[in-house]
Every structure is written in structure tokens, then in C-alpha cells.
Amino acid sequence: MSELKSSSRTYYHQSLNELLRDFNVDLEQGLKSSELENRYQNFGYNELPKIKKSIWKIYLAPIFNFLILILLVTGIIVVILGEGDTQIITFTVVIINSVTAIIQQFRAQKALESLREISALKTTVLRDGKEFEIKTRELVPGDIVLLNQGDKVPADGRIIEHMNLSV
Numbered sequence: 001m002s003e004l005k006s007s008s009r010t011y012y013h014q015s016l017n018e019l020l021r022d023f024n025v026d027l028e029q030g031l032k033s034s035e036l037e038n039r040y041q042n043f044g045y046n047e048l049p050k051i052k053k054s055i056w057k058i059y060l061a062p063i064f065n066f067l068i069l070i071l072l073v074t075g076i077i078v079v080i081l082g083e084g085d086t087q088i089i090t091f092t093v094v095i096i097n098s099v100t101a102i103i104q105q106f107r108a109q110k111a112l113e114s115l116r117e118i119s120a121l122k123t124t125v126l127r128d129g130k131e132f133e134i135k136t137r138e139l140v141p142g143d144i145v146l147l148n149q150g151d152k153v154p155a156d157g158r159i160i161e162h163m164n165l166s167v
Helices: 002-006 016-022 033-043 055-064 066-081 084-119
Strands: 122-127 130-135 144-146
Touching (some): 055 066, 055 084
Antiparallel strands (some): 122 130, 122 144
16 A cells, blocks of 8 residues: 555556555455555545635735736836836736736635535545445545535546446
8 A cells, every 4th residue: 555655657547456456445345444544644634735825925926927027127117218108008917917817816716715615525435345424535545436416526536337427
């Protein structure tokens, strides 16, 4: 199992039998409960890391990107040279770019929060031959996840079997 963490293999290229062997999982029984603690120690919980950033860093940092800084320098040069129409156009472009950057950052933060909310949900897994409903954050590599219509996919995975699946 420790080989999984250090391995850079691409599991999507492997056959199902190779995956089951590598993850030490039985298709009919699922993961053994005795493996859970070891996997939590090796891989941690299935959750996105929480990064503490101030609101200023989150929303104002995109304003100071390379393009906007170049436009600001251009705007300052235009002010020094006294080009009236060009000043207005340059600073309008800077403002539009800045507002767009802030909006994009806001949307990215909302998407990240949505992903965190999904991880707070519950999902059904096969362990020790039984179905268990667990918190999504308690998923570990090798868990066999059972999905029903309308369920959100809780993590990256491989489809083993499906009925009338469409994406």
C-alpha cells in the first residue's frame, strides 16, 4: 500500500484486476476495515486543504497581475505625455481588467466552497462485504463507491460497473 503514495503510475491505464491488486481490494467485499487506519495515515482525509488568506489577498491580488501593471505604467506614461484621449482609454481598460479579475476570483472562491460542501456530504461504500454510509471526507484510495441516480461523485474514481449511465 505504501507503494501507492510514491507511485506515479497512471491508474486509468490499468486493468480492473491490476487496480484491485494494487489497492489490495476485493471486488465483492470492498476494502477491509483493518486497512482504514493505515490509509488515513498515508493519504489523509478526502478533503481540500483549507488555505487561510485575507480577503485582500484573495480579491485584490488578481488586480496586480502583469498585464494590469503594464497598463498602469502605460497610463502613467500617457499622463506624463499629456495625451487626454489615450489616458481615458488606458485607465478604462485597467478598470475593466481589474473588475474582471475580481469577478473571476470571486467565482473561483465560490466554486471552491461548493467543492468543500460536497465533501461534507455522505456517500455509500462497500467495506467488509457490507454497504456503509460514510462522510465523503472519510473516503480512502481503494474504497468501492456505490452511486445511485442523482448522487454526486465524491472523488476521482474508476467506473467498475454501470446500468444506463450517461454523462
